[in-house]
Amino acid sequence: MEAENHLLYTKEHEWVNIEDKTATIGITEYAQEALGDITYVELPSEGEDVEQFEEFASVESVKAASDIFSPLSGKIIAVNKDLEADPGLINRSCFDKGWMIKIEISDMDEANNLMTAAEYTKFLESVG
């Protein structure tokens, strides 16, 4: 399974791209494949606060709903509105057009709790 090198990862298969104080968050290739065809994404609103490893969204596929957890704490500054009409963007482009939210990071040290691409790749091997 592909893991993008410049990103950090959670055990729940979310990714985060940190650029200065902004973090872009989405779900990984492994997660989108496990979920299957995504039909609905329930996103939070801009201005809300999220906590590290707490639920901020839910993603539904044809058969199931899954909670998505935030890799970092912060204030939501953007949500991907394209997902409302085309939730399949996550299946087709999970690391790019299928991003979910952008936050302003409140505690940069929390990044130490996340996995690097190499660690995540190893983690994926361990979960089979």
Place this chain on the structure above:
Amino acid sequence: MLTQESLKRTPLYDEHVALKASMVPFGGWQMPVQYEGILAEYTQTRQAATLFDTSHMGEFLIEGDCEKTGFEHIVTMRLNDMPLKTSRYGMLLNEQGGVIDDLIVFRIARDQWFCVVNGGTIDKDARHIKEKLRPSAKFSNISMDLGKLDLQGPLSRDILKQYIPTIEKLNYFAFDYFDLLGENVLVSRTGYTGELGYEIFFPWDKIVDCWRTLLTHKEVKPAGLGARDVLRLEMGYSLYGHELSDTITPLEAGLSRFVDFEKDFIGKPALLTQKEQGIPRRLIGFTSTSRKSPRADNPLWSADKKMIGTVTSGSFSPAVGTGIGLGLIASAASEANFAKGAKIFFGEENNFNEAVISERIFYKKGSLKH
């Protein structure tokens, strides 16, 4: 929870694994939920043709006069006026009017009946039928002798007629025996998808050949239980364990047209009492006003947020473009308030999602009767 080891396997288990299907437990069987993806398999069924392994389903053979053996008294549909080589849908009821199972009965000869029942209820059904049949009847459970393939989709006839030229003459809910790949097999024009389609009952130990042969056609792809569930839900078809159970009556489930009140049958007195005293619940169809899908066991709420019932099945509907569901609601909650078009909510108490009561059929453009 059943362990993987204790789950039964159909004769096509290795085929599914080779096709990289995701396998899930279903009614005591290990079954493919999807191969390529649920939506792709759904679309393939609506637009071309798919092949489903339904070998987990049960088959019984009952021999004897339907009235003298008491078989007529065991099922809700009328048997004695069925033309030969036709089939009829109905139910087995308990004394309380609850549904033991839903089934299709095929009349092979005047006194020869072939029954197709759900895979998860084979033992329960066999016990019930054997107990209620008179000794003059001959009952055989042939579930492990016969596998079953469902070829479904608008192109299914064109494909099947390359093997069975006379298949074109088979009408909806009719069946016959045909030569197929060297076997004489029962093929019926039935299915669970809302599309033109056939169910092929093939010898258990030879069905791999039939599966592989039909999949050589580029118009045919394998489809799993995931797509099957979306397809049947769009048609408003009941799924045992969801819309039907030992504690849900056919009147509540909206299936009274499959119950013949002109004859006597097990459970009829209970149904008549329900008719007289009022049917406690009724099954509704509803459409989410968003892409958010209802899920089985979600509570259902009235417009003023009083709990009125429970979702029995829910999914995203590709045909409608929103979530759709079936649910049982209390009839006491005034009938008039829950007419077609009425606003309701589904979801847990902290997460209400708006929906509108609709017909129990969500898709009407299928090739079913073409």
